[in-house]
C-alpha cells in the first residue's frame with residue numbers, strides 16, 4: 104500500500120515507518136526538516152509544517168495514499184496549533200484529496216473527560232483538551248474511515264508483541280508495540296470507525312486488534 108506517515112521523525116512515527124517498509128509498503132514520511140529519514144527506495148520524504156495554513160497543508164498532502172497516519176505531536180509546546188489545529192488540517196486535506204483511511208494516534212481517555220483527574224493525566228489538561236477535540240472532529244466532522252488508537256504512557260522499553268485493549272486503565276505501552284499496533288490496524292477493517300485504547304498486555308497484537316468491537 105501507499106502510505107503517508109505524518110510525524111515520521113518521532114519516536115512512534117519512525118518505528119512505524121520502519122515496520123511499514125519492512126512489510127514492503129511504500130511510505131511517505133513527514134517532519135519539518137527536508138532531510139530524508141530513511142535510506143530505502145520505498146521511502147519518500149516530505150517536509151511538512153503543521154502550523155502552516157490549511158491550504159499549504161492541503162497542497163502538500165498530494166499523493167494518492169491508501170492510508171494516512173497521524174503520529175505527530177507538540178510535546179506540550181503548542182497543543183492548539185499542532186495536536187488540535189494541525190491534526191484537523193491534515194484530516195481536511197485527506198478528505199479534500201478524496202482519501203478515506205485515516206489512522207490517528209491518540210491518548211487513553213482522550214474522549215472520556217471523567218478520567219482527566221487521574222494522576223498523570225491531570226498534569227496534561229491542555230494536551231488532553233486538544234486531543235479530545237481533534238478526535239471529536241475526526242469522528243463527527245469528517246467522512247474519513249478513521250481508527251483512533253489511544254495509547255497509554257509511551258515507554259522506551261523492550262516490546263513484547265502483546266497488548267491489552269480497552270482495559271479501562273491509563274496503562275503504559277512499549278513504543279515499538281504502539282507502532283506494531285498502528286501497523287496492524289492498516290489491514291484490520293474491523294477497526295474502521297472505531298476507537299480503542301491499548302496498554303501493555305498478554306494478547307498478541309494482531310489477535311487483540313482483531314477483537315476490536317466484537
Ligand SMILES: NC(=O)c1ccc[n+]([C@@H]2O[C@H](COP(=O)([O-])OP(=O)(O)OC[C@H]3O[C@@H](n4cnc5c(N)ncnc54)[C@H](OP(=O)(O)O)[C@@H]3O)[C@@H](O)[C@H]2O)c1
Pocket residue numbers: 109110111112113114115116133134135136151152153154174175176177178185208209210211253254255256257258
Ligand atoms: N508521550 C506519551 O506518553 C504519549 C502517550 C499517549 C499518546 N501519545 C501521543 O503519541 C504521539 C507521538 O509521540 P512521540 O513520542 O512519538 O512524539 P515525538 O517523538 O515527540 O515526535 C513528534 C513528531 O511530531 C512532529 N512535529 C512536531 N511539531 C511539528 C510541526 N509543527 N509540524 C509538523 N510536525 C511536527 C515531529 O517532527 P519534527 O522532526 O519536525 O520535530 C515528530 O515527527 C504524541 O504526540 C502524543 O499525541 C503520547
